[in-house]
Amino acid sequence: MNIIVCIKQVPDSEAQVKIASDGKALDLDQVKFVLNPYDEFAVEEAIRIKEKKGDGTVTVVSLGPPRVKDALRSALAMGADQAVLLWDPAFEGLDSHGTAVLLSRYLAGQTYDLILLGKQAIDDDMSYIGPALADLLKLPLVSVVTKLEFSPDYKTAFAQREGERGVEKIEVSLPAVLTAQKGLNEPRYASLMGIMKAKKKEIQEVNAAALGMEGSGTSDLVKSRVTKLDYPPKRPPGKIVPGDAATAAKELVRLLREEAKII
Amino acid sequence: MKLELTADQQAFQEEVRKFAQKELAPKAAYHDKTQEFPVESLKKMAEMGLLGMSVPAEYDGAGVDSVTYAVVILEISKADASCGVIVAVQNSLVALPLYKWGTEEQKQKFLKPLAAGLRIGAYCLTEPNVGSDPGDMETTAVMEGDHYILNGTKTFITSAQKAETFVVFAATDRKAGNKGISCFVVDRETPGLSVGPKEDMLGVRASGTAAVTFENCKIPVGNRLGQEGGGFRIAMEALDCGRIGIAAQAIGIAEAAFEASLQYSRERKQFGQPIGDFQMIQAMLVKMATEIEASRLLLYLAAYKKDKGERYSKESSMAKLFASKMAVENTINAVQIFGGYGYTKDYPVERHMRDSKVTEIYEGTSQIQNLVIAKAIAK
Ligand SMILES: Cc1cc2nc3c(=O)[nH]c(=O)nc-3n(C[C@H](O)[C@H](O)[C@H](O)COP(=O)(O)OP(=O)(O)OC[C@H]3O[C@@H](n4cnc5c(N)ncnc54)[C@H](O)[C@@H]3O)c2cc1C
Numbered sequence: 001m002n003i004i005v006c007i008k009q010v011p012d013s014e015a016q017v018k019i020a021s022d023g024k025a026l027d028l029d030q031v032k033f034v035l036n037p038y039d040e041f042a043v044e045e046a047i048r049i050k051e052k053k054g055d056g057t058v059t060v061v062s063l064g065p066p067r068v069k070d071a072l073r074s075a076l077a078m079g080a081d082q083a084v085l086l087w088d089p090a091f092e093g094l095d096s097h098g099t100a101v102l103l104s105r106y107l108a109g110q111t112y113d114l115i116l117l118g119k120q121a122i123d124d125d126m127s128y129i130g131p132a133l134a135d136l137l138k139l140p141l142v143s144v145v146t147k148l149e150f151s152p153d154y155k156t157a158f159a160q161r162e163g164e165r166g167v168e169k170i171e172v173s174l175p176a177v178l179t180a181q182k183g184l185n186e187p188r189y190a191s192l193m194g195i196m197k198a199k200k201k202e203i204q205e206v207n208a209a210a211l212g213m214e215g216s217g218t219s220d221l222v223k224s225r226v227t228k229l230d231y232p233p234k235r236p237p238g239k240i241v242p243g244d245a246a247t248a249a250k251e252l253v254r255l256l257r258e259e260a261k262i263i
Numbered sequence: 264m265k266l267e268l269t270a271d272q273q274a275f276q277e278e279v280r281k282f283a284q285k286e287l288a289p290k291a292a293y294h295d296k297t298q299e300f301p302v303e304s305l306k307k308m309a310e311m312g313l314l315g316m317s318v319p320a321e322y323d324g325a326g327v328d329s330v331t332y333a334v335v336i337l338e339i340s341k342a343d344a345s346c347g348v349i350v351a352v353q354n355s356l357v358a359l360p361l362y363k364w365g366t367e368e369q370k371q372k373f374l375k376p377l378a379a380g381l382r383i384g385a386y387c388l389t390e391p392n393v394g395s396d397p398g399d400m401e402t403t404a405v406m407e408g409d410h411y412i413l414n415g416t417k418t419f420i421t422s423a424q425k426a427e428t429f430v431v432f433a434a435t436d437r438k439a440g441n442k443g444i445s446c447f448v449v450d451r452e453t454p455g456l457s458v459g460p461k462e463d464m465l466g467v468r469a470s471g472t473a474a475v476t477f478e479n480c481k482i483p484v485g486n487r488l489g490q491e492g493g494g495f496r497i498a499m500e501a502l503d504c505g506r507i508g509i510a511a512q513a514i515g516i517a518e519a520a521f522e523a524s525l526q527y528s529r530e531r532k533q534f535g536q537p538i539g540d541f542q543m544i545q546a547m548l549v550k551m552a553t554e555i556e557a558s559r560l561l562l563y564l565a566a567y568k569k570d571k572g573e574r575y576s577k578e579s580s581m582a583k584l585f586a587s588k589m590a591v592e593n594t595i596n597a598v599q600i601f602g603g604y605g606y607t608k609d610y611p612v613e614r615h616m617r618d619s620k621v622t623e624i625y626e627g628t629s630q631i632q633n634l635v636i637a638k639a640i641a642k
Contacts, residue, residue, distance in 0.1 A: 077278070189282045192312040192325035195274050 001056035001154055002112045003046040005080065006103055006133070007039040009064055009071035010123040019229045026229070035071040038118025040078075041180035044187040045148060046116050047079040053154065056113075057081045061106065063091065063099050069203055076198035077190035083201065088208035090218060096124070098221035100132035105211045107137060112175055113154065119144045119179040127179075134177040142170050144181040266563075268334065275327065276334045282311065283342035291343035294469035295614050298461060300425050301346055301469055308350060309380020313339070317354045318362055322370055324378035329504070329566040333511045337562075340515030344618035345469035347515060348625075351508030352421045353377065356501045357384030357430050360446065364489040364497055373428055373448050385426035387417035387475055388498055395631050397432065398441040398495060402477065404433035411435075411487070413447065413455075413480040419625070423458050424471030427451045430501075431477070432494050439492065446494035448486045455480040466618035503576045504569065505626045510562045510582035513590035513622040514555060520597035520615040521551040527601055527610075538600070547596040554593060558586035577639035584632035587622035594619040 011017055012032040020027040035043070046058040060075040062068050063086040072083035086106055094102070107115065115137075120127040127143075134141035147160035159170045159178060172178075190198070213221075241248045241255070256263045268276065287304055294301050308314055317332050318324025327335075332354060340347025361374040376382040393400045402415025413433055420426075429449040436443030449456060459474035489497055525548060528539030538544050565578035594616040598605035605612045623629045 073274075077274075189286075189307070189311055190278050191310060192275055192278075192316055192327055192331075193320070195278060196271065196325070196327075199271060199274070 001049065001053050001114070002110075003049060003056060003058050003114045003116060004107065004110065004112045005039070005042045005046045005058065005060045005075065005116045006129060007043065007060050007062045007071055007075060007118075008036045008121045008123075008129075009033045009062065009068045010036045010121050013037070013122060019231065023228055024226050033067060033070065035074045036118050036121045036123075038120055038122070038180055038182070039075075040118070040187040041182065041184045042116040042118050043075045043078055043080060044185045045180060046114075047188075048185060049114075049148075049150070051079075053150075059084060059110075059112075061086065061103065063087065063094070063102055072203055073198045073201075074190065076201050077194040078188055079194060082204065084204045084206060086206045086211065088213075090208045090213065092218075093222065094218055095222050095224045096126050096128035097132065097223045098218055100129050100136060101221050102211050102213070103129065104133055104136035106206060107133070114157070114174055115139070115177045117177070117179050119181050130177055130179040137177070140172050140176045141178075142172050142176065143179040145178050146181050146183045148178065148184065266560075268330065272328075272331050272334060275331050276338060279311070279313070279335050279338045282307070283338045287339065287342035287346055291345075292608070292611065292614065294343060294345055295618075296468075296608075298463070298468045300422075300471040301343070301349070302425065304343070304346055305349065305380070305383065308339075308346070312380075313350055314353050314380030314383075315358055315378025318358050318374065318378035322362065322378050323375045324358070329507060329569040330563060333507050333562050333566040336508045336511035337515040337518070340512040341519045342515075343469075344512060344516050344615075345467045347512040348467050348470050348509075348621075349383070349422050351505065351512060352386055353384050355505040355508050356386035357428065359504055360430055360488060360497050360501045361448070363500070364446070364493075365448075368485070369448065369488065377428055382427040383422050383425050384428045384430065385420050385422045385475070386501065387420050387429050387431040389417060389419050391416060391418050391474075395628060397498060398444065400432065400434055400444065402431070402433040403437065404435050404445060404447060404482065406435070406484070406491075409484050411447065411482045411484065413449070413477040413482050416474055416476045418474045419462065419472055420475050421467075421625075422471045423473040423475050424461050426471070429456075429475065430488070431475075432498050433477075435491050435494075441495040442492050444494035444498070445491050446488040446497045447482050448488055449477070449480065449482060453477075453480045453482070464621075466614070466621050502626050503579050506579040506583040506632075507562065507565050507569065507575075509622050509626050510558065510565070510579070510586040513583070513586040513619060514558050514562060516615050516619045516622070517551065517555050517558070517586075517590040517593050520594045520612050520619075521548070521555060523610070523612055523615075524548060524551065524597045524600045531602075544600055547593075547600055551593045551596065554589040558582070558589050561585055577636055580627070580632045580635040580639075583622070583626065584629055584636065587619070587629060590619040590622055591616075 012034045015031045018027045050056045050058050058080040059082045060072055060080045061084045076083055117130045142159045144161050145159045146162050149158045157172050161168045241252045312325035315324035316327050319326040336347055336351050358377050377384050388397050404411040404413045431447045431449050432444055434443050435445040455478040457476050461473045528544050529537050531538045561582040565575050565582045568575035568578055597612040598616050601610055601612050604610050
């Protein structure tokens, strides 16, 4: 069983991000990066599938600048077997669509039984790559998966997803693209041995030429661009309702009904 | 000269910090209150390779260097000081002597399961009547054919409650003083071995500390570690390394108290301003920050010398002496910064204050560190 997990490196959720001076990008200079938490579920699931089946390889793939190697190493330290970085200075400024196209070009040349991703990246929350990859590779997609099992021959996956309509159980033939939701598993911490092993592994690098992009640049891949970034509006300050409990409760109910209009 | 962790050491530090803050820290107050031995947390630490981190990979350990060991114990202790001492004892006082002095057979049998974290180990030196002067110990081991008969009681034994492998020091020749002490590896299942109730202690309350009694325990000669009469040296060498762990533990506790204090000093307002704007509060925070860094440098110096294969006994004593005092003083100040709230169990600093005190006592009191350092500098 060959499993490919596409991962993204994102700013740590606790990082204070600032908008860059051009107003269109984030200033990522002092920011700490981590492996996207939803991708962690995907990596963990891939390793568990391999461990349970007793054979196969888990390959993590990412498109991004050299710093992304740290995220790939995190996945290797957890137990992924190999890592691939797609990067070329020509990739600078790719949008989600362009990223998906290049990932699909790379994946088209690989053999795999399953492609796993996080359901979204916590930085741009686009939820684009998984569905786009399925489309580009002409594979079935099951998104936002919270439970995953397989037929004895590993040709069919049984995925579970939780939605507004309740729990949905889906049978899908492999290869397929699956995206991981929180709850799928509890990602492991890397062991000291895992970290050491990961440091020694080589990360395969794939450049623009290898993806058939020589000379053409990214212009025909990029379909969207960010025109402006704004900070979310500041939360208005909280309100304290004074008085003893009985009168305060009354006043609170009145405010909720008449001012906030939520009850 | 280069004063920074290597890329590997940083990677270990980051992962253990993430683990300790997410998994250990939220349970520390519970463990402190209930005195429950942190079995689940230890299982997770075993999976990460922390229980045998200093043991080479050929014996199922992670084989990291001493600087990493120090950094890891610091991060664990910062989250939960009880876990810190359990892991420190497991590595420095139990696994290390087995690795250094054990025969191949002993390593296969005893060291491997300890290094893999399948078993918890304990180190039995202190006795009811013998603490700072272990050469005078009363526990005896008398050879009878192919085994020894072990009799005596050991007190304040970290992890005793759950430990399965005990490294035990006993007098094989009571007249010979330090030279009459031998070291044995004893299985918990050994008939005659019993573990007393856990001590109700001021701090490190979840460390499973209890007395262990040996009553006519039959110990095969093959369980003796090193030569007969060679036990004292084993005990002391283990403590040299152990003190690196305790210094790291002290710094971890102080760091936790410092970070909590810094945050509180920004949030708490009196006289219309954050208390952190008062210079007297700032002075306490400055003392903490500065002395934590000074302690860390001493800690790294000791660990670095050990990694280089140099003598490091003096440096590890200095690191422990300085860091333990630093931790006690600064955690008391942390409670001061929190005022009345700091005196309650609603905030963690009173626990840090209680946990810190033992670092001045175990693995040689501060007075004993003075003796060790005095001897070393007189040379
Ligand atoms: C929580 C905890 C865990 C422990 N874990 C372990 C363990 O796992 N294994 C183990 O073997 N032991 C363990 N100990 C025991 C610990 O190492 C001893 O308590 C310590 O060595 C001191 O011995 P003592 O308590 O007998 O004090 P004593 O030796 O009786 O000392 C009493 C006082 O006299 C001072 N003193 C003694 N001799 C001198 C001197 N020559 N000059 C000046 N002052 C002196 C001491 O510094 C101290 O202040 C633990 C203790 C505690 C509290």
